[in-house]
Amino acid sequence: MAVAIRTEGLTKDYGEARGLFDLDLEVEAGEVFGYLGPNGSGKTTTIRLLMDMIHPTRGRAEIFGVDCHAEPVAVKRMVGYLPGEMPQWGGLRGRDVVAYVAGLRGGVDPARVSSLTERLDLDLGRRYREYSSGNKRKLGLVLALMHPSRLLLLDEPTNGLDPLIQQEFYRLVEETSAEGATVFLSSHVLSEMERACRRVGILRRGRLVQVARLDELHHLRYHRLEADFAGAVPADAVAAVPGVEDVAVEDHHLSCTVHGAFGPLLQVLGRAQVLNLVTHEPTLEEVFLTYFRDPAEPAQAPVPTGGAR
Amino acid sequence: MSTVTPAADALAPPVRGPVWGSAGTMVRYGLRSHRWALAGVAFLGFVSPYSAAASYVAATGTAALRASFGRQTTALGPQLAYLVPLPIRPDTVAGYMWWKGLTWLALVFAVWGLAAATGLVRNEEERGLVETWITQPLSRVRLLLSRAAAFTVAALAAVLVTGLGTAAGLAAGKASVGFPALAGQGAALLGVTLACFGIGLAAAQLTSTRRAALALGGVVMLVLYVLDALARVNPGLDGVAAVSPFHLADVTTAIVPGGHFEGGATAALFVIAAVLIALAALAFPRRDLGAALVERRSAETAVVRTPSTNPLLRFPVLSSIWEQRIGTAGWVVGSILAAGFVVSIARSTGKLLASVSGFQSFVHAAGTDSAATAVVSSVWLSISALIVAAFAIAQTSRWAGDDAEGRLEMEIAQPVPRWRVVAERGLTLAVVGLLMTALGSLVTAAVAPGQGVHLDAGSLVVATLLLALLALTVGALGALVIARFPRVAVPVLGVVAVESLYVPLLAPLFKWPGWVIDLSLFHLYGTPLTTGVYWTGLWLMVAIVVVGFGGAMAAMRVREVGS
Numbered sequence: 001m002a003v004a005i006r007t008e009g010l011t012k013d014y015g016e017a018r019g020l021f022d023l024d025l026e027v028e029a030g031e032v033f034g035y036l037g038p039n040g041s042g043k044t045t046t047i048r049l050l051m052d053m054i055h056p057t058r059g060r061a062e063i064f065g066v067d068c069h070a071e072p073v074a075v076k077r078m079v080g081y082l083p084g085e086m087p088q089w090g091g092l093r094g095r096d097v098v099a100y101v102a103g104l105r106g107g108v109d110p111a112r113v114s115s116l117t118e119r120l121d122l123d124l125g126r127r128y129r130e131y132s133s134g135n136k137r138k139l140g141l142v143l144a145l146m147h148p149s150r151l152l153l154l155d156e157p158t159n160g161l162d163p164l165i166q167q168e169f170y171r172l173v174e175e176t177s178a179e180g181a182t183v184f185l186s187s188h189v190l191s192e193m194e195r196a197c198r199r200v201g202i203l204r205r206g207r208l209v210q211v212a213r214l215d216e217l218h219h220l221r222y223h224r225l226e227a228d229f230a231g232a233v234p235a236d237a238v239a240a241v242p243g244v245e246d247v248a249v250e251d252h253h254l255s256c257t258v259h260g261a262f263g264p265l266l267q268v269l270g271r272a273q274v275l276n277l278v279t280h281e282p283t284l285e286e287v288f289l290t291y292f293r294d295p296a297e298p299a300q301a302p303v304p305t306g307g308a309r
Numbered sequence: 310m311s312t313v314t315p316a317a318d319a320l321a322p323p324v325r326g327p328v329w330g331s332a333g334t335m336v337r338y339g340l341r342s343h344r345w346a347l348a349g350v351a352f353l354g355f356v357s358p359y360s361a362a363a364s365y366v367a368a369t370g371t372a373a374l375r376a377s378f379g380r381q382t383t384a385l386g387p388q389l390a391y392l393v394p395l396p397i398r399p400d401t402v403a404g405y406m407w408w409k410g411l412t413w414l415a416l417v418f419a420v421w422g423l424a425a426a427t428g429l430v431r432n433e434e435e436r437g438l439v440e441t442w443i444t445q446p447l448s449r450v451r452l453l454l455s456r457a458a459a460f461t462v463a464a465l466a467a468v469l470v471t472g473l474g475t476a477a478g479l480a481a482g483k484a485s486v487g488f489p490a491l492a493g494q495g496a497a498l499l500g501v502t503l504a505c506f507g508i509g510l511a512a513a514q515l516t517s518t519r520r521a522a523l524a525l526g527g528v529v530m531l532v533l534y535v536l537d538a539l540a541r542v543n544p545g546l547d548g549v550a551a552v553s554p555f556h557l558a559d560v561t562t563a564i565v566p567g568g569h570f571e572g573g574a575t576a577a578l579f580v581i582a583a584v585l586i587a588l589a590a591l592a593f594p595r596r597d598l599g600a601a602l603v604e605r606r607s608a609e610t611a612v613v614r615t616p617s618t619n620p621l622l623r624f625p626v627l628s629s630i631w632e633q634r635i636g637t638a639g640w641v642v643g644s645i646l647a648a649g650f651v652v653s654i655a656r657s658t659g660k661l662l663a664s665v666s667g668f669q670s671f672v673h674a675a676g677t678d679s680a681a682t683a684v685v686s687s688v689w690l691s692i693s694a695l696i697v698a699a700f701a702i703a704q705t706s707r708w709a710g711d712d713a714e715g716r717l718e719m720e721i722a723q724p725v726p727r728w729r730v731v732a733e734r735g736l737t738l739a740v741v742g743l744l745m746t747a748l749g750s751l752v753t754a755a756v757a758p759g760q761g762v763h764l765d766a767g768s769l770v771v772a773t774l775l776l777a778l779l780a781l782t783v784g785a786l787g788a789l790v791i792a793r794f795p796r797v798a799v800p801v802l803g804v805v806a807v808e809s810l811y812v813p814l815l816a817p818l819f820k821w822p823g824w825v826i827d828l829s830l831f832h833l834y835g836t837p838l839t840t841g842v843y844w845t846g847l848w849l850m851v852a853i854v855v856v857g858f859g860g861a862m863a864a865m866r867v868r869e870v871g872s
Contacts, residue, residue, distance in 0.1 A: 053869065073724050076721075076725075083718060083722070087715030095616050099618075100628055104723040104725055113615060117614040117615075124615065129435065
C-alpha cells in the first residue's frame, strides 16, 4: 500500500515544551485518518508543517513521497486544505472568493462547486462578512473540496456545522475516500472519529501517544460494574481479582472498574448473594479521557452514564 | 438518586467591582491602541511648526527681508486659500509659523480623529472585540465613553507636543508668546480634533462597516472643509461656514501678533464634539452589533450556488485590482482632481512668484525661466509624489492585513510559489500607480496650455514613469519590512515618508551634506519635468526596488506564515 503521509522525527519546538516533538507517522493512501488530541496538543502544528506554512525545527515530512518543505508547490497540487481558522475576506461575496481561489489553483469544475454548495446548503451570493461562523466553515469546505485532490488535510472540519450538515460532510468524506483519496482530519471530538475514520492517531502535549484502528481502541475499553448484596460485601475478594480497580463499598453496595474478561470476577460474585448487578460500557470519549488525559490534570474516574450513588 | 440544588438565597451574590473599574481598563486599552498613531501625529505636531519657524529664520535675516517676505507671503496667500487660511502677519515668525506650520495640522489631527473613531467602533466590531467587551459587566454607553475619554487623552498629548514644537519654533525665532495664547491655540486644535472624532463616531453608528464609516465621515468632513475654504474667498459665506469645525478652529489666531483667541468658536467645537459623542453613545445601545442604526431589510434574492464568472478574478494582478476597485477608483479620481486644481492655478501662482524677488530662487531651482512651469514642475509633481507615496503605504497596509487576517495562508495553500505573491503585489502597485500618475499627467497636459505652460511631452512621460517608480520604491521598502515585521511596516513607512518630506526642507537650513538629502525619496525623484532625470536618484530608486522586492521574495520563501 502506498504511503500518503510520512513524517520522520518531525519536530516544531516553540520552546517551553510547546509545539510538536519527534512525530513518526505513516498514513496509508486511501484511508481516512483521524488526528485526535486536546486543545494545544499539536494537531494544527502538524497540519501547518505538512502545508509548509511553518518550517520544522528538525525532522521531515512527505506527502506521496514529495518533501513538504523542499517542494511545497508540488505538494499543494495534490492537497485540498481547510485551515483551522478561516481567513477574513471582508466584503467579497462567496462566489468571488471561490472564483479567486479557483483562479489561483486552476482546474476547478464549476459544476463541482454547485454540487458542493447545494449539499452544504451554502449561498455564495452573500458577502463573506455576513456569513455566520458555520457558513464560513462551509465555504472553507467548498474551497478544500472543489478541486480533485489526492489528499484532504482538514483541520477541525466540523467546527460550527449543524448536525445535518455534519452528516453531509461525513458522506462527502466517505465519497472522497471511495474515489481513492486520502483524508486526514483533526479533531478533539472522538465521536467524530468513530463516524468517519478507520484509524486514529492520538496526540498529547505535542507527542504522538498512540496510533490504532478504531476497533483496537475499543479493546482499551473497560466496564463499570455495580452490585447490591443481601449480606456482607466481598470487597477484599473482588479487589484481589486481576483487572479489577477502583473498588468502592458503601453499605451493601459495591462499585468497581473491570478491565478485560468478566469470568474471574463473576466467579467471586457467585459465591456471594447478589441482589442486583449492573454494568456500564463507557463511551470512547470516556476512554479517551481515562487513558490520554494530561498527567498534570487531576485524575477523572470513569463515571457510569447512570450516575453514581 | 437525588440531586442537590443549593437554595437560591445560598448562592453567592454577584461580585460588584469598582464603579469605574472596567471603564478604566477600557481607557487604558484605548490609550494603548492609539499609541502608534499618537507617536506619528505628535511627531508631525512638533516638527511642522518648528521647521516653519526654522525656514523663516533662515530666509529673513534683516528687518527689510522680513517685511519683503511678509509681503510676498501675503500676496501668495489667496492662491492657496482653498487649502489653508489666509496668512496673518507672515512678516513675523509667529505669524508665519501659524500659517505654514499649524493651519494644515488641523486637517491632519482631524483625519486622525475620524480614523480613530471609525476604527474603535467598526474595526473592533468586525474583529469581534466589542462583543467580548460588552459581555463583561460594562454597559455600551460606558464602553463608548471610556474609549472617547482615551482618545481625548491621546489627542491632548499630541496637542501638548505640538505646543512644545511651537514654543521651540518661537524660541528659534527669538520671539515669545504668553502661555494663554499657546493654550488657546492648542484648545482650538484639540477642539477640531475631537469634533472630527465625534463625526467619526456618529458615522460609525450609521454604517455597518469601517470602510463605509470612513467614507461617510470623510464626505462629511470634506464638505465641511470645502465650506470653510469657500468662506475664505467669499466672506458672505461666513455664517454658513460657522457649522464647520475647520472654520471654528481657523478663527483662533492666538499666537499671531495682534491675533486673538475665539473663546466662543472654541467652545462651540467642544460642544459639537460632546453632542456627537453623546448621540453616538445613545445610538450604540439601540442598534445590533455589526449593524447600522437603521438597517435596510435586504431584499429576497435567489440563492447563488456557482462561482463568479468574472474573468478578472481568474488572473493574477487583475484579480487584486478588481478586489480593491473602489479604493483604486478613489485614488485615481483624487489624483485627477488634484492635478486639475493645481495646474489650473499655475499661471496666477506663477505670476505672483515672478513678481516677488524672494521667490526667484524657487523658480530658478525648478530649472526654468517660466514661473508657471515651475509651479507645475515643482508644486504639482511634489504633490503627486506625495499622493503616490501615500498610495504605496496604503498598499503596504493591505499586504500586512493579508498576513494578519489569514488571506496569505489561503493563497499559499494553493499550488503557487511564494515569490509569486510578492511579485503580484509589486505588479499591482506598479499598474495602479502608473494608472494614477498617467491619468494625472494627461489632465496636466490638457490643462497646462490654458495656463500658458507648454510642457515637453517626452519630459512629462519621463516624469510620469518616475512617479510610478517612486511608488514602487516605497512599496519595495514596505515589502521588505513586511517580510520580517509585518505589524510595524506601516509605521516605518510613515516615518520614511515624513523624513523624506522634511529632509530636503531642513538640509539647507542646517547645511547637511548631499548624501543626507539623498535619504529623501522625494529628493531622489527630483524635478524631471524641467531639470531632467536625476540619475543618481533614479539608480538609487531602482536599487531599492530590486533589493526590496528581491529581498521580500527571498524572505517570503523561508518565512513562516501565520505563526
